[in-house]
Amino acid sequence: MVCQFLDELQDIIDDRIKHGNSNSYTHRLVSGGVDLISKKVGEEAVEVVVAAMRGDRDWVVRETADLMYHLLVLLRFMGIKFDDVCEELTNRHMARIGPNG
Numbered sequence: 381m382v383c384q385f386l387d388e389l390q391d392i393i394d395d396r397i398k399h400g401n402s403n404s405y406t407h408r409l410v411s412g413g414v415d416l417i418s419k420k421v422g423e424e425a426v427e428v429v430v431a432a433m434r435g436d437r438d439w440v441v442r443e444t445a446d447l448m449y450h451l452l453v454l455l456r457f458m459g460i461k462f463d464d465v466c467e468e469l470t471n472r473h474m475a476r477i478g479p480n481g
């Protein structure tokens with residue numbers, strides 16, 4: 381189990397993309413399209429790097445949560461599920477270890 385809440389968060393994001401109002405940060409974010417969402421993903425990734433280079437574990441956790449959320453919004457906006465990413469990682473692993481493990 382990586383994060384049980386991830387599935388639920390994807391569903392909430394889907395709902396906000398379709399039915400959100402101005403109170404929803406997600407809805408405001410997706411109204412800026414792929415350019416704005418991608419810009420935010422880039423910013424949050426840089427913030428993870430800065431926090432890591434300062435050696436601040438708690439800060440890294442908070443910035444990684446920001447990054448994961450924005451990444452999920454980007455994926456769902458493009459019709460991609462986190463399961464698709466998981467499948468890609470699994471395929472890479474299987475290709476590396478070969479059929480006999």
Ligand SMILES: N=c1c2ncn([C@@H]3O[C@H](COP(=O)(O)OP(=O)(O)OP(=O)(O)O)[C@@H](O)[C@H]3O)c2ncn1[C@@H]1O[C@H](COP(=O)(O)O)[C@@H](O)[C@H]1O
Pocket residue numbers: 389392393396400403404405406407420445446449
């Ligand atoms: N997990 C998150 C989440 N993480 C980070 N953020 C927002 O991402 C933004 C982070 O951007 P910055 O750090 O640059 O701060 P900012 O200056 O306020 O951002 P900008 O206005 O410049 O974009 C903040 O506004 C955070 O509130 C999130 N917004 C929403 N969620 C979840 O998404 C779901 C739907 O939320 P709503 O769309 O708000 O209903 C709920 O489960 C929320 O908990």
